[in-house]
Amino acid sequence: MKAILCRHYGTADDLELAELPEPVAGAGEAVVRVAAAALNFFDTLLIAGKYQVKPDFPFSPAAEFAGIVHSVGAGVTNVRPGERVMGYSAHGAAREFVAIDAKRLVAIPDNLDFEHAAGLSVTYGTTIHALKDRAKLQAGETLAVLGAAGGTGLAAIEIGKLMGARVIACASSDEKCAFAKAHGADETINYGEDDLRAELKRLGGKHGIDVIYDPVGGQYAEPAVRSMAWKGRYLVIGFAAGSIPRIPLNLPLLKGCDLVGVHWGGFIEHEPEKQAENMAQIMRWCADGKLSAHVHAVYPLADTAQALKDIAARKIMGKAILKI
Numbered sequence: 001m002k003a004i005l006c007r008h009y010g011t012a013d014d015l016e017l018a019e020l021p022e023p024v025a026g027a028g029e030a031v032v033r034v035a036a037a038a039l040n041f042f043d044t045l046l047i048a049g050k051y052q053v054k055p056d057f058p059f060s061p062a063a064e065f066a067g068i069v070h071s072v073g074a075g076v077t078n079v080r081p082g083e084r085v086m087g088y089s090a091h092g093a094a095r096e097f098v099a100i101d102a103k104r105l106v107a108i109p110d111n112l113d114f115e116h117a118a119g120l121s122v123t124y125g126t127t128i129h130a131l132k133d134r135a136k137l138q139a140g141e142t143l144a145v146l147g148a149a150g151g152t153g154l155a156a157i158e159i160g161k162l163m164g165a166r167v168i169a170c171a172s173s174d175e176k177c178a179f180a181k182a183h184g185a186d187e188t189i190n191y192g193e194d195d196l197r198a199e200l201k202r203l204g205g206k207h208g209i210d211v212i213y214d215p216v217g218g219q220y221a222e223p224a225v226r227s228m229a230w231k232g233r234y235l236v237i238g239f240a241a242g243s244i245p246r247i248p249l250n251l252p253l254l255k256g257c258d259l260v261g262v263h264w265g266g267f268i269e270h271e272p273e274k275q276a277e278n279m280a281q282i283m284r285w286c287a288d289g290k291l292s293a294h295v296h297a298v299y300p301l302a303d304t305a306q307a308l309k310d311i312a313a314r315k316i317m318g319k320a321i322l323k324i
Contacts (some may be wrong), residue, residue: 001021001022001096003017003018003060004017004018004095005017005018006057006060008057009049010048012304012306012312015047017302023097023098023099025072025076027073028074028101028102028103029100030069030071030076030085031069031071031072031099032085032097033068033097034066034067034324035065035067036067036118036321036322037066037093037094037118037322038062038064038118038121038322039061039321039322040122040123040311041151041312043311044312047061047308053265055091059092060092060094060095062091063091063092063093064087064088064118065086066085066114069081072102078102079102083107084108084114086105086106087100088121094322096301096324104268106276106279106283117286118319118321119293120286121279122151122264123155124159124293125264125268125275125282126155127156127159128278128281128282129262129267129275130237131160131163131213132163132278134261134262135211135213137163141165141211142166142168142203142204142207142211143156143160143167143211144168144211145157145169145170146170146215146216146224147214147240148169148171148185149169149318150318152215154317157183158184158291165210165211167186168186168209170188170189170196170199171192172191172314173190174190176317177189191220195223196220196223204227208227208228208255209224209227209232211234212227212233213235213237214235215239215240216238216241217241218240218241218242219245222245222248222251225252225255228257229257231257233258234257234259236259292318293319296316296317296318296319298321299320301322
């Protein structure tokens with residue numbers, strides 16, 4: 001089978017397209033013939049050795065995928081050969097076949113294609129966990145989303161609206177703000193041109209912002225926290241800006257607000273039953289046409305390096321997908 005391999009830490013240009021033996025399903029595993037795999041910002045960190053997860057070499061990037069069950073090992077009862085599924089593997093999906101714990105696979109509805117299904121696990125899985133389980137977002141609250149045109153940002157807009165929130169989309173250009181508005185945002189802030197703190201204060205009014213969803217970090221984190229409402233919740237999703245912010249702890253003290261960590265990978269390990277419930281809800285929303293699962297671009301497997309470069313350059317709005 002063909003696979004994209006990272007043999008040593010480096011850049012996207014150091015990745016190789018190689019031939020590997022097809023995997024065999026062990027006990028409790030399924031082998032999936034991958035039709036599409038999704039790339040995320042953390043894949044750029046993974047291949048550079050800058051991510052908290054450090055797989056053994058050689059490994060493939062891409063943490064999520066969709067395809068058809070090829071074979072199953074002993075004891076597998078939740079999926080069967082020929083079934084259309086999506087899954088999350090942490091890494092290793094940029095290849096033609098993936099062997100994975102069968103419990104990590106979810107059947108996908110017939111009206112959802114592989115390219116859109118492949119990008120659901122990380123962005124929508126992270127976001128429903130963040131907003132439902134960690135922030136306990138309530139209808140009528142105000143949710144501000146940083147990095148709103150990216151994969152997780154778009155998911156936060158859509159799920160936030162489904163949960164009844166007023167959504168303020170914050171992004172780095174007018175084009176990205178327009179994209180966020182087209183996907184349901186009530187208000188937008190272009191923090192590439194306007195002062196984020198001042199705009200959040202204006203749109204939040206006297207009450208302030210109830211929930212901040214922040215996959216960006218860097219210089220935007222502190223002004224976002226300063227805009228919080230009493231008993232607001234600031235969700236720590238990631239650090240796409242490249243630096244980990246240092247929040248003055250007097251801010252949560254004075255505002256009575258919470259700084260809430262969102263580690264979706266840990267959540268699926270510690271609470272698999274709740275994760276399954278969340279993904280079942282995502283599938284229902286998808287089947288009903290309530291989530292866009294927006295695909296910005298589809299790349300052939302051989303162009304994985306270019307896809308990762310486009311993600312790093314902030315060119316992707318929604319998801320970058322590899323068609324296997």
